Amino acid sequence: MAVKHALRAVGFALLAVAAIGVLAYPRPSDRKYPDRKPVRFWHMWSGEWKEVIDKIATQFNESQTEYELIALSVPSGASTKCLLGVAGGDPPDVMAQWEAVIPTWAEKGVIQPLDDLLTPEEKARFDELAYPAVKRIGTFNGKLYALTPTMNLSAVYVNVKQLKEIGVDPYKEFPKTLEDLINLGKRLDRFDKDKTLIRQGFNLGNWNNLAPLFGGGFYDFQKNELTLDRPENVRALETLVAERKRVGFDNIVRFNSGFGPDSGGQWSFLSGKISMVVDGQWRVQQIGKFMPDFEYVIYPIPPPKGGKALAGSTNGNQMIVPSGAKEPKGAIAFIKYWAGLNDPETAADFLNWGGWLPMTSNVAESKKFQAYLTKYPQFRTFVDLMPSENFQPAPPITSQMFVGDTINRVQDLALRGTLTPQQAVESLKAGVAEEVARRKELGYD
Template sequence: MVRKSIIFFLFIFFLCQITGCDREVSPNIVKISYWEKWTGFEGEAMQAVVDLFNSREIKNKGGKIIQVDMITVSQLDRRLLTATAGGNPPDVAGIWTWLLTIYADKGALLDLNGYLEESGITKEHYLPVFWEICKYKDKIWGLPSTPASVALHWNKRLFREAGLDPNVPPRTIQQLDLMAEKLTRIKLPNQEGTISFYELRKKENYQALLAEAKIVQMGFLPSEPGWWPWSWGYWFGGKLWNGKETVTADEFENVKAYGWVKSYSMKYGVDNIKKFSSSFGVFASPQNAFLSSKVAMVSQGVWMYNFIDKYATGMDWGAAPFPSDEGKLKDVSYIEADVLTIPKGAKHPDEAFQFISFVNTQEAMELLCDGQRKFTPLREVSEDFYRNHKNPYIRMFRKLAESSNAFITPKMVIWQEYQREMSFAYEKIRDLKSQPKDALKEVKRAMQRRLDRELAISRRLEEAK
């Protein structure tokens, strides 16, 4: 009987931790629950902000002190939707931006327009791209916490060994391809040492030699790390839709981009690349393809510094904007952000917004972004923030977020399906099982049909109001 009581107590305790039970433990305190996906140093950085907020004893309109209880939740996207549907969500949820559009469309979030107007927080407080990230159908559904931009990272030691200037990254896709050839090392059978692909390709029978050879180092791979296979068209001037009602997956610039992806498989061999890639360890480890010096150049986010510092201490590296096709576009970058939202049905929405607005003050935001080694999404930044920042390229990452060529995840309710279809197309193109034009045309056909259906449903719902 005692054992059953203990099990029951533990079950109830765990349920309260996960479901965001009302935790008002004092008549003078309002406790709000905050679900977050971060762990490790990222979670610690946000906990420092939570602790700072709690130490200030900020009061709500009724004079009660607001206290925030942050809970790390795995599979947050699924659990949040379940909790919201069940009428017992947390007061604050830290989500990814791709979820914001989907949840807002499902009616799972509160729009913040009224709170923003009352508090005086406007788009002028932020870099434009981060205000845009939080907007859907002319309403703001969250505010940013930590932002990110993506750039080229390169191994300076490998540049030197290949006879390249370690301080001069490629400025065009074409320069990147040539540098990659010089940085790629091939082990030929029955021969000592290695030869660069650049030298190997000068031999008349290089394709036959390559078929018997082994890749031991690559200059660049479009599939490493493989997190955004849908995005390559943007560096060629392409887009995935017109922002309203038309899918543009097969437009000329996108076809050219995935033709470039295909060129790596044609050049180095599908099987050779797969065998080489099979030697990579997991991302957050010393066996990471870039951190272990197996791949000399990689497209990665501002967060990469943290992993270099942890797993490749002493690595001589650089970061710069990823080059565009023929250098026609400057400072192209994929921009992301974590977003703080108030789920529909939250018990303390007013207090939740007070916490979110506190996070978006310069003091709290710089504390958070310094702790996570990222830049701040706010327009105003102190010089101390830059002076004390550990990432030597932090100003460059911030500049990318200010670029007119910065792009974000398309705000489409069908984005999860679209992203999945683009990944399938990418794999077929990479494996030489489909031509870029054919694969992308199929994506457009399928996704245009899905988008038309969703837009028709949306119109009917609007008419019914």
């Protein structure tokens, strides 16, 4: 009955379209190891990322003789198709998921807890070695529903040449507070004769990542409750709005509209259009591949005065086992293999291929991962952030996706000047409260 509730939430029209997609979607027919137990793995990567996933699948298949992992890229509508598979009794055995569905799926029985699939020794090892954010992402109501073998964090990328042009050597000095960093960014801004922005000194990032630095955030993981209207959240949004007003909303929109694709060497930071920018660790490998001689350094985002250091938002690629999976033992075997729970050296290879952060400290300390850090020393900034308790994933509630969407919506309204930061926070709290009440009334929660 719970799964039916989850499916009803998707919407009948979407289900109809998705059902056609599932029936028409090609199934892998060529089995390299037909005598082994098949383990169907769905993921949402495509393009060059799919090639990385295929390599991981191949290596898993070559590492043992019991299972054949069959990887299938489902880049469109994967979550809806998985729901249909569970309802129809034919889900994938394992799925890589980065959408905000884990709490809802866990509560409705769409996915199964991993606690019973791990041995007591493996669970104890995870509890001991997993970074704080990893535990928060995969846990719901005290049970572990996902392992996150690949994590993502943000920090400040700094164009060394452009800072030196204004007399600042970022190897020797860098702002210790967010206020000083914003002021440094102002010195790096460039405008043409018509006062049109042609280079942005510092891109602050988004509200979700900034709020924890002010000592706020949208969820209290100690008390297990939403904290949407904390004064620190208001201050964080006020900071973003003040910067937008200073440069001008239309000015920023025109500036951003001039960007091309952010892949390869076309990323706005690499093209010199932004001097300092908050972005993720995967950019390190991108720079090394496409512009290896580009001179840059990376620093943690400094907190504002009175704020909290080594803080921000975080996310990752969550590995889950759907309810009704035909090979749950094969699924957890693959998840453990990728995550490096029992073999950190092998997991380090996968992280190096994808430019990801590790789930556990033993993988970070492995010889192969340390060799990667020698090759890409800037990556170490992100690794050093992983032990911090101050990085917050999305709130672990069944309205997780709605909360995230509403945060983005009211942030945009505040940046446009339609709402004040205080009004935006009040709108966020009221909107989420209404959605929570609606879900309870309909029997979803």
